[in-house]
Amino acid sequence: MINAVLVFNNSGQPRLTKFYSQLDTSVQQRLISEIFTLVSHRPDSACNFLPLPPLLASSSKPTTPSEPHNDTPSLITYRHYATLYFIIISTSTESPLALLDLIQVFVEALDRLFENVCELDLIFNFETLHAVLAEMIVGGVVVETALDKVVEGVKSQGRVAKRPVNESRSGGGLGLGSFGRAGDLVWAGR
Known part of the structure; x- marks a missing residue:
């Protein structure tokens, strides 16, 4: 089960x-x-999976011993693209490789919907960001990973924000960087 999805910029916001x-x-x-x-402090050569810190894992354990512990968050899976970290916190029953693929589909869906997504798109169009996530994960369970279906689902809801016609996309505007086209996603080595 997926317990949380987090996206941070390089400054931790x-x-x-x-x-x-x-x-x-x-x-x-x-x-x-x-x-x-x-x-953020992991070296580029480190893998994209790590255990949830014991201090945090212990705070989310069931309160009664009779409850199963297999739904306790225990794994962090992440990828770093351009200026953003995409992080999934899950139980040990989830496949870390499948979660990396889920992150990839999430980023590619955003890239298709925003046509060269950048950090500002996520800030000012958070409704679309949440709509993409809702197409993919419901109640902590992955329900869709087909990129085309996710994109079409969001479009059919009318949840894609439109940019002003005059807005220039060259150079990423404020130097925040873009992820590039879906086929050219920049992976920051993690």
């Missing part, structure tokens, strides 16, 4: 925080802060 499991706000804030610190 959250661009998306979606939790699928019930956690206190203070635990969520601590989780967001510590996860970004862990992921």
Whole structure:
């Protein structure tokens, strides 16, 4: 099960925080802060998976011993594209490789919908960002991974924000960088 999907910029500012499991706000804030610190300080040669820190994992365990522990968050899977980190927190029952593929489809769907997506698109069009995620994950369960179906689902909802006609897309505007076309996604080595 997927417990959370997080997107941060390189400075640690959250661009998306979606939790699928019930956690206190203070635990969520601590989780967001510590996860970004862990992921952003990893060397480029490190793999894209790491265990959830014990301090955080213990705060989200079931309160009664009779409840199963297989739904306890225990794994962080992430990818770093251009100026953004895409992070999924899941249980150990999820395949880390499948989660990397899910992140890839998420980014490619955003890229298709925004035609060279950049960080500003995510900031000012968060409805589209959430609509893409809702097409892919419902209640922490992956329901769709076909890129074309995800994009068409969002378009059919009318949730794609339109840019002003005069807006120039050359150079990424404020130097925030774009992800490039879907076939040319820039992966920052992680």
